Amino acid sequence: MQTVFSTVLPDVPRAAVIWLALLAVAATVVAALIVRPDRFRSVFGDRISEAARPSSIELAEQAREHAREQSRYAQEVAVAASRAAATAERRRAEWLAAQEEVEEAWRAYEAAEEDVRRLAAAASLPLPRTVRTPAEYADRERWLHRAALNAQWRKEITVQQLSDILGHRGWDPRRHPVEQELLLRRLVLDNLRARQQAAVEREQAAWRAAELAAAAAGSLRDEAYAATRPAAVPGSSLSLVDLTGPEATRELPPSARAVETTRELTPAARGRAAVPAY
Template structure:
């Protein structure tokens, strides 16, 4: 018996020290919980918020992508606006060209009516000699050249005048030659007015398309800038939204049994 006690008693102080150490650890833990009870509390909402919130690297990458996209769209919108302004200027020039061609055609039409009335009257009698025919031909060529330099006749019409074809007769009386010349000028200006009208319509359609494209790009640039600002501002309120949802749930539990108040 004494042998057993002599073998056990030396280990008692060591065991007591171990138990005292364990009791000290437990006491410190209990004290920490009592002082700060929320330190070790499990918070599912916090875990959800941390899991839902993007990391700083992902957030920075997304912000760079959004910023680059917004800048690209803004540059495209600015270029489209410049193009729309240029297209509109082209349309204004084409419209002015149509107006000028119409006024020139109206003036030529009035000259044709005036010369038609003059040609209906008896023409002055002139001797039909070779010299007279040479003078008439010279007058026709000079009048046609003057009209060509005024851009009232086309080069094809001028070629017909000098070739004496397509109704150009140098033997006619100068009054009759002037009437033929004015009719040719009227027809040429009418064709020029029609061509200017087609160019004006094409310029109008191009301007409309350019304006629509610029408007769409400006709208997209504004939306992209707004999205970038909204996304950068919505990172922090995400936790607030979750907390608001949790608070709403608590309020619903408290207010259960009462009529819900409509939100305005």
């Protein structure tokens, strides 16, 4: 036993010194972590972030794949924008045609209104006296039927209204031709008024459709232009927020927006904004 103790005891101070040195180093590291945790945390975070970043070969492959996807998306959006522009041009042509229809219906209505005023002034005068014989009544009936047929041939009255006139439903063929013509022109005026109102409704619907088509074409055109611009390759999806600690938030400046070029357009009828052509 004395031999064993005599062999071990001389090494105890040396081991104690080594353990005390290790404890001192550990205490120094712990104190440094407590006093300056950001320095070591950033070092460890940078090392882990560097190890987690993709290599240059992977980054190049990601860039090529992103470029292919961007090119394919730009082509698809360009095709959609061209189709939307064609649709907008067709809707605008339909709206212009509806405008012409409204103008024509209004001119026809004004002409019919002038005829009604003229005939009303003539009917207010004393009518010429004629002998009321069967032949006279037959002439008046023939005149009414002929005037009704001409009006229907000009599309001024409907087939149903022509049938009512020929069948004497609501029409007295024994009236004087001046009175008959006034009643007939008033019927035509009512029909033209309804036709003009229907044309206005169709024009309004065509204008709304053209405006929506123009807005859609403009949006797709802007999107197609933005798709042709180079975009940044997305970085690594690994988040190192827990390792590097919270960063101070900064207010970023607002992104610049593309200013659309204004165009000088011819005003539409009745003060309505014209739909741009594409």
